[in-house]
Amino acid sequence: MKTHNFSAGPCILPQEVFKEVSESLINFDNLGLSVIEISHRSKSFVAVMDEAVALVREQLQIPDTYEVLFLQGGASMQFAMLAFNFLSENGKAQYLDTGAWSSKAYKEAAGLGNAEVLASSKEANYNFIPKDYEIEDDADYFHCTSNNTIYGTQIKKFPQTEAPLICDMSSDIFSRPLDVSKFDLIYAGAQKNLGPAGATLVIVKKDALGRSGRYIPTMLDYNTHISKGSMFNTPPVFSVYVSMLTLRWLKANGGVEAAQKRNEEKAALLYNEIDRNPFFTGTAAVEDRSTMNACFLLNDEAAHKEAFDAIIAEKKIYGVNGHRSVGGYRASMYNAMDLDSVVALLDCMKELENKF
Numbered sequence: 001m002k003t004h005n006f007s008a009g010p011c012i013l014p015q016e017v018f019k020e021v022s023e024s025l026i027n028f029d030n031l032g033l034s035v036i037e038i039s040h041r042s043k044s045f046v047a048v049m050d051e052a053v054a055l056v057r058e059q060l061q062i063p064d065t066y067e068v069l070f071l072q073g074g075a076s077m078q079f080a081m082l083a084f085n086f087l088s089e090n091g092k093a094q095y096l097d098t099g100a101w102s103s104k105a106y107k108e109a110a111g112l113g114n115a116e117v118l119a120s121s122k123e124a125n126y127n128f129i130p131k132d133y134e135i136e137d138d139a140d141y142f143h144c145t146s147n148n149t150i151y152g153t154q155i156k157k158f159p160q161t162e163a164p165l166i167c168d169m170s171s172d173i174f175s176r177p178l179d180v181s182k183f184d185l186i187y188a189g190a191q192k193n194l195g196p197a198g199a200t201l202v203i204v205k206k207d208a209l210g211r212s213g214r215y216i217p218t219m220l221d222y223n224t225h226i227s228k229g230s231m232f233n234t235p236p237v238f239s240v241y242v243s244m245l246t247l248r249w250l251k252a253n254g255g256v257e258a259a260q261k262r263n264e265e266k267a268a269l270l271y272n273e274i275d276r277n278p279f280f281t282g283t284a285a286v287e288d289r290s291t292m293n294a295c296f297l298l299n300d301e302a303a304h305k306e307a308f309d310a311i312i313a314e315k316k317i318y319g320v321n322g323h324r325s326v327g328g329y330r331a332s333m334y335n336a337m338d339l340d341s342v343v344a345l346l347d348c349m350k351e352l353e354n355k356f
């Protein structure tokens with residue numbers, strides 16, 4: 001019986017990818033060696049890095065004026081790194097506070113220089129995306145989080161601004177088409193739609209760099225990594241390799257447009273049931289609901305939690321517990337999740353309804 005993986009991250013990846021990875025862990029590229037025991041400067045691994053970058057460029061139609069990097073340190077390292085590179089001594093950064101990740105990003109900029117929160121939904125436990133705010137055109141940058149993994153909200157339309165636009169897309173990159181040319185910097189931890197933990201994807205506009213006027217620690221300077229093709233130091237070889245395979249899988253399955261269609265179909269199915277089923281309520285504002293992470297509560301937790309948890313355990317539904325700051329349940333439905341897993345969760349919700 002299949003285990004249905006709704007984990008928020010690290011999360012589901014395609015089964016085909018795991019099969020290929022398991023072979024490459026023993027014998028990669030007919031070398032008789034594992035992909036994780038060869039030099040990152042070997043021909044075989046350089047080819048992996050080159051293909052990973054090329055696939056990112058192709059899938060997101062990234063203009064030549066941008067660089068694509070695979071770095072370490074997670075999305076959390078980017079919170080500080082981007083501030084070093086984009087926030088000048090006398091400049092100002094503006095942040096949209098839509099959740100725990102946004103506010104951690106803001107904290108790093110505020111520790112370095114002048115940063116302000118333009119709008120926040122914190123008072124409402126981040127259950128919506130604020131839309132009523134004015135970005136200053138001469139800000140050093142505006143930062144937002146495209147998908148709020150913990151609260152299940154997602155930006156559907158990015159703001160128009162003259163200021164450089166920076167976005168944390170950790171939990172919805174490659175889930176939908178994207179106009180990269182609107183952004184100066186996009187970053188994403190690999191472990192939510194791309195690959196295993198360990199790599200962070202960075203897409204940066206070349207001529208936006210070099211303007212902060214600060215001393216930037218070597219490892220935190222995007223130009224360090226650009227000049228060495230993500231090989232200034234040892235890259236996270238395993239994560240880059242698996243990410244490359246996931247990107248091949250994405251391409252073979254119709255790219256980001258087809259992914260968006262599948263993701264919207266899955267999300268619609270689940271949200272319709274959340275709205276229909278009298279035992280459950282969604283937590284996010286309807287117009288901001290994420291296609292990646294759906295958060296919902298039992299209306300009567302005291303009466304039904306035990307029964308529902310037993311039903312989902314029986315159906316081998318994995319990883320649907322809500323984040324502690326929201327409670328209830330969270331179903332993460334990343335690219336690699338098939339519709340049948342969502343159907344299995346729906347069956348559980350209906351079974352609960354029929355039981356009482």
Ligand SMILES: *Cc1c(COP(=O)(O)O)cnc(C)c1O
Nearest residue numbers: 074075076101149168170171189
């Ligand atoms: C998971 C997540 C992060 C943190 O990523 P790390 O790679 O663990 O640092 C940051 N932002 C968002 C939106 C996330 O979902």
